Amino acid sequence: MNTLLxxxxxxxxxxxxxxxxxxxVSGLSFFIREKExxxxxxxxxxxxxxxxxxxxxxxxxxxxxMGTIKFGGKNLLELSEKEMSGLRGKEISIIFQNPSLALNPxxxxxxxxxxxxxxxxxxxxxxxxxxxxxxxxxxxxKVVKALESMGFSNPHECMRYYPSxxxxxxNQRFLIAASNMLDPVLLIADEPSKxxxxxxxxxxxxxxxxxxxxxxTSMLLISHDLSFVRxxxxxxxxxxxxxxxxxxxxKQFFEKPFHPYALGLLKSxxxxxxxxxxxxxxxxxxxxxxxxxHPRCSFKEKRCMQEHPELKESKGRAVRCFLxx
Amino acid sequence: xGLIAKNLARTYRTGLWKEKCIFRGVTFELKxxxxxxxxxxxxxxxSTLGRIVAGLEKPTEGTVxxxxxxxxxxxxxxxxxxxxxxxxxxxxxxxxFNPRKRIEQSIFEVLxxxxxxxxEHALRTKKMLETVGLSEELLFRYPSQLSGGQLQRxxxxxxxxxxxxxxVLDEPTxxxxxxxxxxxxxxxxxxxxxxxIGYLLISHDEAVVHxMADSYGIIKNGxxxxxxx
Numbered sequence: 001m002n003t004l005l006x007x008x009x010x011x012x013x014x015x016x017x018x019x020x021x022x023x024x025v026s027g028l029s030f031f032i033r034e035k036e037x038x039x040x041x042x043x044x045x046x047x048x049x050x051x052x053x054x055x056x057x058x059x060x061x062x063x064x065x066m067g068t069i070k071f072g073g074k075n076l077l078e079l080s081e082k083e084m085s086g087l088r089g090k091e092i093s094i095i096f097q098n099p100s101l102a103l104n105p106x107x108x109x110x111x112x113x114x115x116x117x118x119x120x121x122x123x124x125x126x127x128x129x130x131x132x133x134x135x136x137x138x139x140x141x142k143v144v145k146a147l148e149s150m151g152f153s154n155p156h157e158c159m160r161y162y163p164s165x166x167x168x169x170x171n172q173r174f175l176i177a178a179s180n181m182l183d184p185v186l187l188i189a190d191e192p193s194k195x196x197x198x199x200x201x202x203x204x205x206x207x208x209x210x211x212x213x214x215x216x217t218s219m220l221l222i223s224h225d226l227s228f229v230r231x232x233x234x235x236x237x238x239x240x241x242x243x244x245x246x247x248x249x250x251k252q253f254f255e256k257p258f259h260p261y262a263l264g265l266l267k268s269x270x271x272x273x274x275x276x277x278x279x280x281x282x283x284x285x286x287x288x289x290x291x292x293x294h295p296r297c298s299f300k301e302k303r304c305m306q307e308h309p310e311l312k313e314s315k316g317r318a319v320r321c322f323l324x325x
Numbered sequence: 326x327g328l329i330a331k332n333l334a335r336t337y338r339t340g341l342w343k344e345k346c347i348f349r350g351v352t353f354e355l356k357x358x359x360x361x362x363x364x365x366x367x368x369x370x371x372s373t374l375g376r377i378v379a380g381l382e383k384p385t386e387g388t389v390x391x392x393x394x395x396x397x398x399x400x401x402x403x404x405x406x407x408x409x410x411x412x413x414x415x416x417x418x419x420x421x422f423n424p425r426k427r428i429e430q431s432i433f434e435v436l437x438x439x440x441x442x443x444x445e446h447a448l449r450t451k452k453m454l455e456t457v458g459l460s461e462e463l464l465f466r467y468p469s470q471l472s473g474g475q476l477q478r479x480x481x482x483x484x485x486x487x488x489x490x491x492x493v494l495d496e497p498t499x500x501x502x503x504x505x506x507x508x509x510x511x512x513x514x515x516x517x518x519x520x521x522i523g524y525l526l527i528s529h530d531e532a533v534v535h536x537m538a539d540s541y542g543i544i545k546n547g548x549x550x551x552x553x554x
Binding site for chain 2: 016022041042043044045098165166167168169170172173194196197198199200224226264265268269270271274275276277280281283285
């Protein structure tokens with residue numbers, strides 16, 4: 001399969017409150033093939049969302065982004081804002097993490113779900129002037145279909161709702177429906193299962209799988225729900241303190257994780273008794289010398305405290321650890 | 326005596342002549358040192374129920390009784406004591422702190438409300454940080470400089486300064502990744518064992534509820550069904 005998205009040596013940094021530099025993402029490289037789901041997992045604050053926002057170019061203007069993000073042969077970081085707007089919502093869509101901030105409180109759900117159709121359907125409107133009424137009906141039926149696919153049994157009633165009338169889980173499902181309206185080529189899903197109960201997560205899983213099968217959509221799936229990731233992802237990249245520490249297929253990752261952080265993540269799963277990793281992740285403005293995980297690692301050696309390990313690849317997986325040879 | 330929810334119902338207006346009842350006849354009791362888990366599909370009113378129990382919202386029908394007295398008939402001082410004794414911890418810790426203030430200022434604000442003498446601020450804050458397992462260095466940072474796990478620990482620490490009898494935990498770990506979730510759950514259990522606090526744990530995650538709760542209820546189609554864990 002061809003590569004759809006290729007991120008090379010991506011660095012994202014911000015100016016912190018004390019004028020210090022916050023290195024949210026450091027030298028990150030990965031690719032996503034056509035019809036592939038790459039999951040990005042890791043601790044809160046490790047830079048997962050910064051990667052997602054860098055790809056859709058929605059980072060704050062004061063942030064510094066370096067490296068290349070190639071999508072369909074073009075470097076997204078070199079496109080004009082107009083060119084980027086043409087891609088956003090149509091070819092590259094994003095499900096934002098916080099539905100209460102991502103939905104506009106003053107517009108109805110119908111208005112917000114139909115927005116991508118309105119923005120990207122303007123050309124179509126000129127061409128099919130005579131059938132405008134029919135086109136409107138098509139848009140409406142698309143909204144209804146999108147709501148039904150998200151498990152809403154009363155889509156016509158839901159369309160009248162405003163975000164403040166709905167629970168966090170319902171708003172999350174509205175956001176997911178909105179992002180899939182135009183069957184994007186690449187979907188970036190930032191914690192799509194957050195706040196959803198088990199049955200809704202299963203529905204979401206089916207919808208995302210269906211989107212991949214039906215429309216060939218590739219996905220960058222950001223989630224801290226490892227069982228959700230296990231069922232959906234073709235490959236898993238584990239991030240820690242702004243960099244990838246392990247990249248593997250789900251079977252390899254869940255059966256034999258190599259990086260000590262990945263091992264700790266699996267131990268803290270409910271089925272393994274919620275055993276926590278001691279300590280907390282470092283501040284991205286004052287990263288430790290050597291391996292970034294060494295202060296919390298129970299396997300550390302002298303070398304881990306002095307040298308920064310590279311991400312080494314072998315047999316379809318990659319690990320950033322001196323202990324992995 | 327405990328914190329008792331009796332026959333609670335909540336109805337919302339969805340139009341000029343339309344109303345929607347999200348739950349009815351909900352009754353349960355929170356006991357000291359015990360956890361009652363509340364599960365159910367999204368949109369069934371779990372968070373609304375939590376807010377009603379914490380006194381942040383009023384029910385359409387029914388009452389919440391704290392130490393034998395219904396909230397609706399409480400005098401001002403009694404209600405103030407209730408609000409201090411029943412605290413709520415929210416899902417997203419990043420929204421629990423003022424982004425413009427250092428953590429130290431957000432903590433001292435609570436101590437000022439409690440009329441704690443300024444000379445005791447440092448000591449009480451140090452004790453609180455020890456309880457939640459954080460270093461003093463974090464006090465001088467802004468919320469944006471801390472991780473979700475650190476902020477959720479601080480949110481719990483700030484609540485503990487009020488010495489609550491009950492805490493409504495509304496999806497306290499759903500914004501956290503699995504390793505941080507494990508840390509926060511263990512911390513909540515330890516604090517409960519030490520201080521005999523009663524928890525109402527709202528979560529859609531069965532594993533979390535089974536790990537934490539002594540009994541739990543599932544709210545579905547507006548009804549609550551209670552089971553012993």
